Amino acid sequence: MNAPPIRLLVPGNIRHHSGGNVYNSRLAEGLRGLGSEVEIVPVEGSWPAASALERRRFGSLLGARSPEYGPGEAVVIVDGLVAVGAPDELESGAKTGRPPWILVHMPVPDAGPVGPETPGSPSLDSEARALKAAAGLICTSTTAARTLQERHGIHSIRVALPGTEPAPLAPGSDPPHLVMVAALLPNKDQLLMVQALAKLQDLDWTAALVGSDQADAGYAGQVRDAVERLGLTDRIRLTGELTGAPLAEEWSRASLSLLVSREEAFGMSVTESLARGIPVVVRAGTGAVEALGHRIPRPGDSEHPVLAGAAVPLTPGGPESPGELAAVVRRWLEDPKLRAEWRGAAFDARTRLPDWQHTARTVLEAVRG
Structure with a gap:
């Protein structure tokens, strides 16, 4: 499989052990295992409710020359938590002919952002604008993909379900x-x-x-x-x-x-x-x-x-x-x-769970296509 270099832009403000962080890390490992060079770029800011300055810095990263690759050489994938907070920058990127892919872990909830309420958090409109400006969308579950399809009428979505690391059988406890x-x-x-x-x-x-x-x-x-x-x-x-x-x-x-x-x-x-x-x-x-x-x-x-x-x-x-x-x-x-x-x-x-290489292969096939 021809494996292009990939720049993965991830939120720099999520420092706890979140599912999104684990997915991004395992995905990068899997892509490297398939022969792709992967650069993980933390995007600093209060994502998804970032300031104007933080959004501008993100915009500069979309077109920046990577330390490892020249401009245009790497496929850029943006974590959805960042993307939904910066629709203007993504639309600008699309106009230059270099739109990134967006990796959606969790759609914006109907009732507001995930976690503590924050002024300026993304709306369903900003989510729609960001997603429609992307080169393509990858969701980490069919549940998320179905939500975006029904909400925004976007149907060309690839689903790359999380893999699972093999683990020893848990003996459990008594009492439970x-x-x-x-x-x-x-x-x-x-x-x-x-x-x-x-x-x-x-x-x-x-x-x-x-x-x-x-x-x-x-x-x-x-x-x-x-x-x-x-x-x-x-x-x-x-x-x-x-x-x-x-x-x-x-x-x-x-x-x-x-x-x-x-x-x-x-x-x-x-x-x-x-x-x-x-x-x-x-x-x-x-x-x-x-x-x-x-x-x-x-x-x-x-x-x-x-x-x-x-x-x-x-x-x-x-x-x-x-x-x-x-x-x-x-x-x-x-x-x-x-x-x-x-x-x-x-x-x-436990004997039927797909591994992370399966996840990485699905993402690689998507961005190559």
Whole structure:
């Protein structure tokens, strides 16, 4: 495969262990493995709500001579978090005949930006303008691609689903240990998980919220306060961001994983769970459902395979949602047959997850075409 050099422009302000950051890093590794030279360029700024100066600096990067490649030699791919914050610069780039590709991890939510509200955050109109000025679009999930197709009438979108690193089978714990691996952010809705687990104190379990408590310190404080107020300090740990051996140890102890984000394009922690044979509970109506069913098909597979977990309908902010989530987890805790069924489905899924080279090959085929 003829592999052109690639410049990947990524947001410089997302410093916690986000799914987008992991995807970008693994994609670069995969592209290099396929023979492409890859330059990762962090774009400084408060993306997606960047200042005028930060947007101008981004615009200069679109046409700048790379230290490694001459102008026009490399294919430029811009992370969608940057792109939706700079539609003017992308339209200017398109007029010069050098539009970049855009890699969309998460469409702009209908209700506003992902994470804390910020003045000047991108609108659906700025998203449409940015995407239509691109040389082409790559989405990291079919869920995201479908949203953009329905919202903006853009149909020529390539989908490059996240790959998954092979991982050892998690032995789990007794009593069961529940984990949620995600930065503490309002969109991830750790408060909902804490409120649900507060209804299960008559059962044996422990839990850990694994993720940065610095991405939104105010929200992290709310979660911490809720754990204390509901008398769960001996049950639920807030570990902060973990990597390496400490993260591997937390995964090893896990018996069940949860991802109940209000908005989710895919949810890589779901496939990371499945790679370890850990079943997952997700919020229905989000891209995490796609991740839960993500696997390489085999001849003779049923059209409706047993999921390695459950997708629970939960209304964001709904007063009934903690009880609905608690009911699903309670059933899993009390029903050995259900635990065995979910565990078996997770064990099957872990052998069918595509790798990152598959992701990189899909992106390379897109930009070459």
